[in-house]
Amino acid sequence: MAFAETPGLLSTTEAFSETTLVVDPARLVEACAFLRDEHRFEMLVDIAATDYLGWGSPGVSGYIGTAAGRNLNRPMTQGLQALPAPKPKRFSLNYHLLAIQPGARRVRVQVWLDDGEPVPSVVSVWPGADWFEREAWDMMGIPVEGHPHPERLIMDEDWEGHPLRKDYPLGGEPVRFSGEE
Amino acid sequence: MATIARPDAKDPIYDGTRIPSPIPTVLEVDPAVKDTDDILTVNFGPNHPSTHGVLRLIVDLDGEVVVGVHAKVGYVHTGFEKNMEQKSWWKGITYAPRIDYLAYQNNELVFVLAIEKLLGLEIPPKASWMRMLLSELNRIHSHLVWLGTAALELGAISMFWYTFREREMILDLSELVAGYRMHTRYFQTGGLAEDVPPGFYPECRKFVEWMPKAIADYDGLLEKNEIWENRTRGLGLLSRSDAIALGQTGPVLRASGVDWDLRRDDPYLYYDRVHFHVPVLPHGDTYDRYRVRIEEMRASVEIVEQCLDRLERLEGEPWIADDRKVVLPPREELHTSMESLIHHFKIVTEGYRVPEGEVYVAVESPRGELGCYVVSDGGARPWRVKFRAPSFAALEATATTVQGAYIADLIAIVGSLDTVMGEVDR
Amino acid sequence: MAVERPKSHRLADHGLQSERLLWPGKGPSEFEQELGDIESQLGLTTLEKAIAWSQTKSMWPDTFGLACCAIEMMSIVSSRYDIARFGMEAFRSSPRQADLLIISGRVAQKMAAPIAQIYDQMLEPKWVIAMGACASSGGMFNNYAVLQSVDKIIPVDIYVPGCPPRPEGLMEGIIRLHERVQAGVPAAYEVGGVAK
Numbered sequence: 001m002a003f004a005e006t007p008g009l010l011s012t013t014e015a016f017s018e019t020t021l022v023v024d025p026a027r028l029v030e031a032c033a034f035l036r037d038e039h040r041f042e043m044l045v046d047i048a049a050t051d052y053l054g055w056g057s058p059g060v061s062g063y064i065g066t067a068a069g070r071n072l073n074r075p076m077t078q079g080l081q082a083l084p085a086p087k088p089k090r091f092s093l094n095y096h097l098l099a100i101q102p103g104a105r106r107v108r109v110q111v112w113l114d115d116g117e118p119v120p121s122v123v124s125v126w127p128g129a130d131w132f133e134r135e136a137w138d139m140m141g142i143p144v145e146g147h148p149h150p151e152r153l154i155m156d157e158d159w160e161g162h163p164l165r166k167d168y169p170l171g172g173e174p175v176r177f178s179g180e181e
Numbered sequence: 182m183a184t185i186a187r188p189d190a191k192d193p194i195y196d197g198t199r200i201p202s203p204i205p206t207v208l209e210v211d212p213a214v215k216d217t218d219d220i221l222t223v224n225f226g227p228n229h230p231s232t233h234g235v236l237r238l239i240v241d242l243d244g245e246v247v248v249g250v251h252a253k254v255g256y257v258h259t260g261f262e263k264n265m266e267q268k269s270w271w272k273g274i275t276y277a278p279r280i281d282y283l284a285y286q287n288n289e290l291v292f293v294l295a296i297e298k299l300l301g302l303e304i305p306p307k308a309s310w311m312r313m314l315l316s317e318l319n320r321i322h323s324h325l326v327w328l329g330t331a332a333l334e335l336g337a338i339s340m341f342w343y344t345f346r347e348r349e350m351i352l353d354l355s356e357l358v359a360g361y362r363m364h365t366r367y368f369q370t371g372g373l374a375e376d377v378p379p380g381f382y383p384e385c386r387k388f389v390e391w392m393p394k395a396i397a398d399y400d401g402l403l404e405k406n407e408i409w410e411n412r413t414r415g416l417g418l419l420s421r422s423d424a425i426a427l428g429q430t431g432p433v434l435r436a437s438g439v440d441w442d443l444r445r446d447d448p449y450l451y452y453d454r455v456h457f458h459v460p461v462l463p464h465g466d467t468y469d470r471y472r473v474r475i476e477e478m479r480a481s482v483e484i485v486e487q488c489l490d491r492l493e494r495l496e497g498e499p500w501i502a503d504d505r506k507v508v509l510p511p512r513e514e515l516h517t518s519m520e521s522l523i524h525h526f527k528i529v530t531e532g533y534r535v536p537e538g539e540v541y542v543a544v545e546s547p548r549g550e551l552g553c554y555v556v557s558d559g560g561a562r563p564w565r566v567k568f569r570a571p572s573f574a575a576l577e578a579t580a581t582t583v584q585g586a587y588i589a590d591l592i593a594i595v596g597s598l599d600t601v602m603g604e605v606d607r
Numbered sequence: 608m609a610v611e612r613p614k615s616h617r618l619a620d621h622g623l624q625s626e627r628l629l630w631p632g633k634g635p636s637e638f639e640q641e642l643g644d645i646e647s648q649l650g651l652t653t654l655e656k657a658i659a660w661s662q663t664k665s666m667w668p669d670t671f672g673l674a675c676c677a678i679e680m681m682s683i684v685s686s687r688y689d690i691a692r693f694g695m696e697a698f699r700s701s702p703r704q705a706d707l708l709i710i711s712g713r714v715a716q717k718m719a720a721p722i723a724q725i726y727d728q729m730l731e732p733k734w735v736i737a738m739g740a741c742a743s744s745g746g747m748f749n750n751y752a753v754l755q756s757v758d759k760i761i762p763v764d765i766y767v768p769g770c771p772p773r774p775e776g777l778m779e780g781i782i783r784l785h786e787r788v789q790a791g792v793p794a795a796y797e798v799g800g801v802a803k
Contacts, residue, residue: 016298016540042425045543046569048554055558084537084558094554096541096569100425100439104447108541127205128428131577139262148203154255154606156717163751164263171260171751227721230670230700234677235718256718257674260752276747282675326678345685352682363675363771603674606715 003039003107007031018108020094025111025119032095032109032125041097041107044122047132048094049140052087053166088112091142093119118143139164194420194437194465200427201580208580210241210249219243223588227256233330233595234602236576245587252579258606265566269532270296271370273563278364280568281604283326286319287546288568288604289368294449295542295555296370299535300507306451306491307498308372313450314385314488315358315367316544317481321392322351323547324474324481328399331471331596335412340402347395350388357381370533371508372501382493389489392482396475403471413468417582417594420465427581428574431549432477433598435461436469443545455487467597474599477547507533532561541569548572548599570604638783642790649791656789662706662732663785665694669705669725673712676739676771680711688774693781702728707784708761709777713741714754726761734794736780737763740770762795 003012003019008027013020023031035041089112099105111119121144122129133144134153141162144150152159161168201208210220221242227235235256241249261280265273277292278285290312297304325344332340352362358381359365359374367374403409419429424437434441442459444452460476462469501508509528510521527533537559543552549571556565575598582594651659672680683690690696699705702725714722726735737757740746743766745755757763764787767780788794 015538018540020539043430044428045430045550046541046552046554046567048541048565048567048569050539050556050565050567052564055564094539094541096552096554098550100441102446104443106447106541123205126428127200127426128574128577130205131573148205149207152255154258156255163260168263169751170263170267170749172745172749172753173755175749227718228669228671228702228725230698235673256715256721257713258715258717258752259674259713259748260750261748263752264748264750279675279747282678285675326681330681341684342686345682346687348682349685349687362773363678 003035005038006034018106020108020110022110022112025113025117028109028111029120029122029125032097032122035097035107035109036125039105039107040099040101041105042100043098044095044126044129044132045098045106046094046096047129047136048096049136049142049164050092050094051140051164051166052090052092055087056084089114089117091115091117091140093136093142095122113142115141116143118145120144121146121148123147138162141165193463194418198423198426199418199420199581199584200423201584204580205427206252206577206580208248208250208584210243214243214248220248222249225591230334233600234605236595236600236602236605238579238591238595240588240591242588245589247583247586247588247591250580250583250591252576254576254602254605256606257602259603261568261607262566266563269561270535270563271532273566274368274370275364275366277568278366279603280607281546281548281551281570281572281601282363283323283601284319284546284548284551285364286315286368287544287551289366290316290450291542291544291546291551291553291568292555292566293368293370294544295540295553296535298540298542299538299555299557300370300504301536302371302502302504302507304372304502305499307377307495308500308502309450310488310491310495311373311377311500312368313452313455314485314492315355316450317484317488318351318354320481320547321478321485322348324478325351327474327547327599328471331593331599332403332409334592334596335409337403337406337409340399343395343398343402347392350391354381354385354388357384369501369508371504372499374501376500377492382489385485385489389482389486393479396478396482399475404475410468412590412593413466413471413597415464415466415468416586416590417467417470417597418465419578419582423581424465424578427578429549429578430574431545431547431571432470432473433549433575433578435459436473437465438463443543443550447543449542449544451491452484455484457481457484457487467593470597470599474547534559534561535563543569546571548575548601548604551604568604568607570607572598572600572602572605575600576605639786642786642792645792646790651791655791659789659791663788665697666706666734666781666785667697667699667704668695668707668709669702669729670698670700671708671710671722671725673710673714673718674741676711676742676769679771679774680709680738680777683774683777688778690778690781693785695781702726703730705729706732707734707736707781709736709738710742710757710761710763711738711771713739713746713748714757715752716754719754719760722757723760731796732794733796734764734784734788735761736765736767736777736784738767738769738777738780739772740768742766743768746770762798764795 007030008024010022091113095109136142138152223240225238227237237253239251277288325348329341329344359367440461457480460473505524514521535557539556541554552569554567558564737743742757765780765784
């Protein structure tokens with residue numbers, strides 16, 4: 001696809017028939033406006049934040065199979081343990097865009113951020129980004145600069161911490177079983 | 182096909198944009214008027230019969246006219262996404278339907294499709310046809326509950342009993358297939374959890390024959406009802422460009438004149454092999470959203486019928502993929518094959534491993550585009566699961582649609598956006 | 608004052624109808640036996656019995672649907688499960704007019720304060736049914752966001768298991784509540800407080 005002129009484009013990846021554009025956070029708003037106007041990605045479908053803290057710890061993650069993939073005819077194959085590729089920074093913020101045109105083109109704009117690094121708000125490009133960005137702040141602690149109403153959306157206003165981060169505990173209670181005292 | 186009005190083209194619903202500024206999701210009262218005694222601030226919810234779940238709206242009223250609205254959500258936040266990161270892939274499928282608890286089959290479907298996309302699994306045709314059938318039955322179910330409750334809120338109380346009568350028929354079909362009425366957990370990675378039981382197809386045919394008469398009943402009660410029309414026509418206007426800018430999908434978008442349906446335009450399962458009509462209406466008001474959903478119920482019945490035609494010819498076909506690294510082997514094999522025993526053990530205890538990657542899969546749920554963004558690190562548990570909830574975007578349109586409405590209309594408009602708070606808060 | 612105590616502890620012999628009558632040879636269940644024991648100890652007067660009877664015949668629930676269980680709670684109003692035969696189809700929106708609070712669905716931490724407020728607004732006598740696994744114990748959501756059982760904030764009379772419970776399951780819970788009230792068992796707020 002001709003996304004080469006996207007402002008701030010750092011790299012393009014194609015996987016699972018999806019296109020991911022990695023963009024410099026400083027030029028995110030320009031890139032989004034470019035994609036909306038030049039490539040007709042009129043709709044912002046989703047903003048998903050991911051925390052990669054602890055990514056790739058051996059023993060937990062990693063795909064077991066042969067170098068050619070999983071071979072159905074060799075069920076005992078315990079080939080390579082392929083550890084996942086390392087990620088550049090801790091957080092990724094993914095903007096899923098959709099072109100409401102025949103062909104249903106989709107693209108993912110991805111920015112990589114450190115802990116505390118802010119991202120500019122795209123509310124000026126798509127007003128529907130409002131609540132998605134608030135949720136990214138609330139649940140992941142990604143500060144959004146220029147957001148008109150940067151308050152917590154889902155958790156209580158006075159909640160401390162950002163629940164979906166990997167270093168935030170799951171919480172809950174230990175389950176007591178009847179019969180044990 | 183879909184055409185987007187360019188900014189300079191005249192939008193038939195209203196000109197320009199009505200999205201409030203600077204905060205698109207909060208309608209604020211003019212500051213000069215705000216502190217006078219004329220403005221009454223009312224708290225709507227979270228416990229209120231007309232908010233389709235626990236939605237809290239802080240409404241500023243000037244007399245009976247709504248001049249300010251601020252939606253507050255989070256009252257049923259369950260921490261789904263964090264819980265799903267701790268459970269193996271197939272245990273996560275149990276969590277998915279409880280997110281949007283009216284369209285539970287679509288939630289399961291989108292999560293399972295995302296896992297299968299990462300795995301690159303081939304799904305047998307019988308499973309895909311059955312998944313389509315159940316998803317469409319679920320669409321009818323969701324629209325029935327919506328219609329019953331939306332009419333109940335506006336005072337057409339008897340609609341509730343009519344729609345729930347058909348809802349019970351759909352739940353009977355669910356119970357016949359999967360053993361449980363709601364949150365059936367019938368979709369499994371690779372296909373279906375079990376074969377379609379005998380006797381299902383005739384029962385489903387009976388339902389398909391009955392349903393058009395039932396929809397005619399609902400139309401008879403509401404379509405030309407003068408009170409219903411007065412309470413819904415011309416209210417809650419949302420123009421095409423505003424709907425797209427706010428990320429609306431589904432019936433809300435189609436009632437604003439945008440011809441967009443993921444089943445037809447970005448097909449998944451076998452939607453490209455069935456014929457169905459996609460209702461699109463131009464006025465962008467509450468009445469049109471109601472009509473779109475009624476027509477969608479009719480279209481879903483057509484799809485269910487076509488799925489039944491195909492399924493009846495697929496008796497005896499496999500209902501789940503054959504990949505033993507992901508799918509449990511049949512129990513008879515466990516007695517004779519060592520490899521099957523090991524596979525069974527590994528899949529049940531550790532869970533199957535899904536290759537590294539990130540995918541975004543979207544389906545057309547009764548509320549719009551339900552998307553699932555999954556990141557896998559190659560392990561037996563998801564790294565990140567995020568559900569893109571259509572009601573989340575629909576609630577963002579509250580401030581735009583209720584401008585100038587009376588407080589009674591606020592109920593009608595928020596009801597017509599068909600939000601389910603479970604998926605808004607996740 | 609000596610009160611004439613009938614020999615049988617079967618609720619049916621006191622004129623109470625319950626589904627267990629559909630299984631004639633079964634004999635009293637544990638629940639009925641317990642209620643029978645309580646009844647013989649509590650010594651309700653005829654007036655108290657009459658009041659208890661009338662309390663159960665129109666126990667109006669509050670419209671308190673939170674999540675998936677709310678849909679099954681709505682279906683008990685529908686014609687197949689028909690809660691109107693118990694006089695309970697009048698779901699009141701105002702807690703001040705309601706007798707029964709059916710907590711149907713998972714209770715988020717943010718929702719705990721509104722629930723406590725609504726419970727306080729209800730007038731006595733009032734009963735609470737925790738419907739579903741989430742309201743009874745936190746359900747499958749053992750995490751930071753969900754209150755692990757609503758009995759941490761309000762006293763609960765009946766717990767109905769299920770995810771979501773079938774409408775018949777909820778009806779069974781409601782009928783057991785009726786039987787408790789008619790047996791003279793005090794409502795939960797009188798007996799104990801909340802679980803901690």
